[in-house]
Amino acid sequence: MKSRQELFDTLSTILVEEFEIDASEITAEANLYEDLDLDSIDAVDLVVRLRTITGKKIEPDAFKQVRTINDVVNEMEKLIA
Template structure:
């Protein structure tokens, strides 16, 4: 994952495969909790999956403020590009 598009593509695949979310529902503005129906346990599972894929430790505090798909993409972008 080298850029925002690749991060979004990977995130979309995870959300579709692991959480059974329709791919066309995964947009940058989509709310993880309201529109995609993730709950706090799903969010933890998502963080674990992203850690496995990136090989980086994700600070839980970073994900406390994440609300949209774009927020996740930005957090991962900062992690893998930093």
């Protein structure tokens, strides 16, 4: 099982490579929409990418509650637990 730090690092890599977000902006408290300027289409793309990592689908209702990087890591942890 991946550690929390490994999940954070993987998520950071995706955000930098796929969404061209500056790595310095990616913190646990960063808001996906307000701080990182993701939109709803980006969020869907992110869910698809996370599915390839976890091998499981994040439920749309669960992802609607996600606001920060930390929230995403929490959802990833639940999926791989």
